[in-house]
Amino acid sequence: MAGLCVDLSGNRIVDHVDLTVHAGEWVTVIGPNGAGKSTLLRAVGGLLPATGAISLFGTPAGALRRRDRARIVATVVQMPAVPPGMTVFDYTLLGRTPYIAPLGRESAADLAAVRDVLGQLDLDRFADRQLATLSGGERQRVFLARALAQGATLLLLDEPTSALDIGHQQEVLELVDQLRRDHGLTVLATMHDLSLAGEYADRMVLLADGRVVAAGPPQDVLTEELLATHYRARVRVILGDHGPLVVPVRPRIVARADGGAGADQGDASGISVGLGHHKT
Numbered sequence: 431m432a433g434l435c436v437d438l439s440g441n442r443i444v445d446h447v448d449l450t451v452h453a454g455e456w457v458t459v460i461g462p463n464g465a466g467k468s469t470l471l472r473a474v475g476g477l478l479p480a481t482g483a484i485s486l487f488g489t490p491a492g493a494l495r496r497r498d499r500a501r502i503v504a505t506v507v508q509m510p511a512v513p514p515g516m517t518v519f520d521y522t523l524l525g526r527t528p529y530i531a532p533l534g535r536e537s538a539a540d541l542a543a544v545r546d547v548l549g550q551l552d553l554d555r556f557a558d559r560q561l562a563t564l565s566g567g568e569r570q571r572v573f574l575a576r577a578l579a580q581g582a583t584l585l586l587l588d589e590p591t592s593a594l595d596i597g598h599q600q601e602v603l604e605l606v607d608q609l610r611r612d613h614g615l616t617v618l619a620t621m622h623d624l625s626l627a628g629e630y631a632d633r634m635v636l637l638a639d640g641r642v643v644a645a646g647p648p649q650d651v652l653t654e655e656l657l658a659t660h661y662r663a664r665v666r667v668i669l670g671d672h673g674p675l676v677v678p679v680r681p682r683i684v685a686r687a688d689g690g691a692g693a694d695q696g697d698a699s700g701i702s703v704g705l706g707h708h709k710t
């Protein structure tokens with residue numbers, strides 16, 4: 431994309447962003463809340479109007495029909511609208527829409543693709559459950575399943591692991607990375623977990639106020655100085671096996687003159703939950 435701008439309600443949210451993601455590459459956009467990460471991803475996914483140039487594997491995005499674009503780009507937004515009463519299987523099947531003729535029915539290959547992806551994401555046991563009854567993390571994996579079922583070459587992932595426990599975060603990111611290696615998938619993601627982001631991305635882009643303020647390999651972007659400037663965060667950056675690890679550190683606590691370190695514990699009853707035998 432070149433000179434990409436997005437204006438919403440008269441405000442410039444994405445401001446002249448130039449970014450090339452090479453085929454097969456994983457690029458993660460980071461930045462503080464409100465920096466414009468989701469807006470950028472939505473614009474690339476064709477979900478928001480933008481000015482500037484977006485080209486998808488050599489073709490100007492504007493020249494692609496909706497259906498053709500959907501075979502190339504799959505977007506997982508943060509909170510997709512879920513049709514009421516829809517099961518996990520049927521929701522994932524929506525990912526096959528670009529392959530099903532208008533008013534046509536899904537083929538055996540479409541059904542197989544859905545079963546396959548549900549299995550890969552450890553979701554087969556939820557296939558017949560209504561999406562609304564799943565936990566936040568289970569639902570987030572279903573949103574990814576729908577995108578993977580789409581069989582697109584470019585995957586746009588907006589905070590794909592925000593609701594997942596640490597095990598599922600690794601599982602999902604490993605799966606995406608494996609698909610990238612096996613099928614040449616290209617990934618453009620946004621993530622708030624900077625250590626995880628640095629472990630999986632080939633390159634990172636730091637966005638602030640809609641502008642690119644740093645870009646390059648994770649070790650060039652995840653620096654204590656840049657994170658202090660743009661996130662106002664106190665962090666230590668440690669070099670891990672697969673990239674820099676970002677550890678938040680608290681400011682030093684100054685002891686009070688009376689020796690206390692915090693709230694008075696004298697008569698604090700707090701909250702207790704359980705089967706204790708309390709007198710009332």
Ligand SMILES: Nc1ncnc2c1ncn2[C@@H]1O[C@H](COP(=O)(O)OP(=O)(O)OP(=O)(O)O)[C@@H](O)[C@H]1O
Pocket residue numbers: 438439441443461462463464465466467468469470
């Ligand atoms: N429809 C809209 N009209 C006006 N402003 C909007 C609209 N949608 C988003 N914004 C604003 O655009 C800015 C960027 O929002 P965006 O969701 O892209 O940020 P983000 O970097 O993804 O943030 P977060 O990390 O909190 O998810 C925010 O200040 C937001 O309030």
